[in-house]
Amino acid sequence: MSDEPKVSYSFQMNTGAPQSRTEGAPAQPVRQEADQMLYAVDDFESLSVAGGTLLVGKHTGAQLLSQPQVAMVLQHCLEFRTLGEHAQRLTALFPQLGGNVNDALRVLGLVKDSGLMISAGSICERVNQSVSTNAVDRTKSFIITCDRPAAVARLLESLLHNGKLAQQKQLYLIDDSRQAENARHNREAVEQFNLVSPSTLAYIGPEEQADLITKLCAALPEDEPAVRFLFSREEWGGQKTYGRSRNLCLLLSVGERAVILDDDVLAMAVARPGTENAPVVADGMRSAEFYQDMTGWQRQWQPLDFDPLAGHGRCLGQSLAQALAEFGSEGLQPGQLAGASLSLFRDLHAESSVLVTQSGAVGDPGTTNNAWLPNLGSDNVRSMLASEGGLHTALTTRQCWVGQPRNTVTKRAVMSQVTGLDNRAELPPYFPALRGEDQLFGIMLDFLIPDSVVLEYAWSVPHLPVENRAGNPQGDSVVPKGGLQLLGSWLGEFKPFDASVDYDTRMDLLAARLDTLAQLSPSGLVARYRALLTRAQGFALQTLNDRLADTGTLDANWKGYLENNARACVAALQQPAALADIPDVPDDVDESAIVQVIQTRAAGFATALRAWRRIREVAPTL
Structure with a gap:
């Protein structure tokens, strides 16, 4: 040598x-x-x-x-x-x-x-301009549910005890239950609730939804395919229609501020002692803490003196400058942008509107599995491994807190068990079916209104599913398989660089992008799917390697978990992906049928986007 x-x-x-x-x-x-x-x-x-x-x-x-x-x-x-x-x-x-x-x-x-x-100072200069104060009206609040009457009854009881219901403009229960008996229980629960509530709760079940669809189709006969795509459950067969319920919320709140609650939360705002009130600007990646059981977090988290409906209404629809002042901040300071991505916050200014508000959840994280753990920052991972039970507890108990430790201005609309939407702005519709509809909505909102922001509050709500949800002690695979997240990537690739491009042009671009997807050849569609999925898998592998580098030496089991998933990502990258790998695709469906379904759904969503403004204009007359 x-x-x-x-x-x-x-x-x-x-x-x-x-x-x-x-x-x-x-x-x-x-x-x-x-x-x-x-x-x-x-x-x-x-x-x-x-x-x-x-x-x-x-x-x-x-x-x-x-x-x-x-x-x-x-x-x-x-x-x-x-x-x-x-x-x-x-x-x-x-x-x-x-x-x-x-x-x-x-x-x-x-x-x-x-x-x-x-x-960062140049962005702060824009944000810190003086603005006029926007007056805000009362909110409309919505509960969305599907076949969980026990959860609905518990939430309604919680609203009666903790909610400032007289301050609500209107309450709705959007019932997507498949079982007639569950729908009947929900309707009866609403009737009992209205006997004692100071604000009326409107029940929007199968009959009421069918009536809305009929009226929309009568008012917009040429847009009937779009109406049925967005609002009709029959359009989607046996698929879970998470976004369809949210579209009904948007339909019934056009021109209003709206708060949407999952049925398995409690109407209670809670926080840990010492939670910071000062806001920060960040990429929206959430923090987490893990507990052995429910009593672990119940001992630490304390109820606040407001309910989540009022809490979300605090800043929903305000300008960014107003929202910062609401929390006592003397404008945006450069240090608050430390570590934040320029691409996310380039278009911020004083009049940027808070169009979405989110809050954390304590109890069940609400995710389908525990594959999100490697996305935690290194400090969160250290805290997880140091907690009682360490990785095993995080993988198995599903008792944790997921949220932001400070009030956070971000651009990422993500899953939130309680969500505020300023529907006075021309928000896009949700994709009616499949999981990931909330992330796709967030991507589309940023595409259409690039100077808008999302505000995630530092407080949380208890999220307590009535059914038993067990974690996988072996850890779930983090290898991306596809779904609406890839559709979001497909749409986001053509976001205009200049924020001055107007809303109508941006909506046309989204619809044209979906039309392009619908018209690709089968081989072209598979090629784009593989390219997008490979990119997602490569990003997942990089995240795993980052966690290995900064926390892999802390715990042998954690290191093994990361290494196993990294090997799985490498193996996935070395094999051409098949459309049959997409989640929720039945095993007996061949590739040509999957291509046809994807293209039909893309074309249907494009048609719906083009009709969306007309639907919104008719909605207040229904």
């Missing part, structure tokens, strides 16, 4: 010969930045040209000629950090940089000076 020192190349901006330094030689000390401002790199195109690689900012239009490796490493600078933090992170991620932090810092300074970086 040679004793000669190894040579590694440093991070260079010019296109001449790279400088080198000897491994083992002391690294240069990191120079102090003139300021601690936060920066993120603008999305950019990279073009190979004579003399190097030309970087062109997609939003700023800034240009920079660099070496090819610069374009590669700048893909890891899309979140707000100081230049020093960026430099330290890049040298840790890329051993080929030779640990030369000062070189990285120098080049990042040149990138900033070229205009390819955007400062």
Whole structure:
């Protein structure tokens, strides 16, 4: 073996010969930045040209000629950090940089000076402009249920004890029950509730829903296919129609603020002692805590002096500037954007509307399995492994808290057992069936109204399913299989870069994108499915590797769980995916039939989007 020192190349901006330094030689000390401002790199195109690689900012239009490796490493600078933090992170991620932090810092300074970086301060300046105060009216509140009359009865009792029902404009129970006996129990529960409630609860069961559909079809005969796609259960056979119930909520609240409750929550806002009130801007990734049993969290969480209906109405429909002031914040500060993605928050301004509000859940997490655990941040994982029972408890008990430790401004609308929707804005419809309808709604909302925001409160609601939900002690697979999440990726690829593109054009783009999906050849559809799924699986593998790097040494079982899933992701990436792998596809359906169903549903959703405005205009007259 040679004793000669190894040579590694440093991070260079010019296109001449790279400088080198000897491994083992002391690294240069990191120079102090003139300021601690936060920066993120603008999305950019990279073009190979004579003399190097030309970087062109997609939003700023800034240009920079660099070496090819610069374009590669700048893909890891899309979140707000100081230049020093960026430099330290890049040298840790890329051993080929030779640990030369000062070189990285120098080049990042040149990138900033070229205009390819955007400062957190520039976004704060827009957000902190003075705005007028928006008056808000009372909310309409909706309970959505399907074949759980015991849960409905418990929630109604909770509303009577804890809810400020006189402050509600109207209450609704949207009943999607398949069993006539369950629907009958729910109707009777509503009748009993109305005998003592200060606000009337309207029962919207099968007959009432059929009447709404009939009236819509009569008013919009040319849009009958769209109406039935969005609102008719018969359109979907035996599939679970989670989004259909939410579409009925939207239909009955056009021009209003609405709060939607799952049937298995309690009408009670709870929080841990010491919860911070000051807001933060973040990517929306949630935190979690795990408990051995129900008494574990009941001892810690304390009821607050408001109910969830009033709590969601606090900021729903306000401007971002108003919402920040509501929590005592003196505007948005650059530090509140630390670690946040520029692509998520580029379009924020003072008048950005809080169109969705969310809250955490304590008790059952509400997920179909425990495959979400690797998505937790490293601090949450450390807390999970240090808690009583460690990983085993997290995998098996389904007694935990999932939410935000601080009031959080984000762009990600995710599953929330209680959700606020400002339906005075032209919100999109939900996809009527299958799971993942809430994430798809969030993607479409950001596509259509890119300067809107989601606010997740730091408080939670108890989520207590009446049926027994056991966790899988072996851990569920995290390998993505497809579903509405891939449809969201397909639609989001064509989101316009410029926020000034108007709503109508954006809706046309969404519908055209769905029409394109409906008209792909079978081989083309399979190819796009595989490309999107491979990307999702690659992201899952990267997440697993990140968790292995930052927490894999903490617990042997956790390390084994991550490694097993990482191997499964690698195996999935090495095999061409089949449409039959999509969740909820019956085993006996061949690929050609699956293609036909996907294309029919895509075309139906495109038709529904084009009719949506007309449906909304008619809705208040029903």
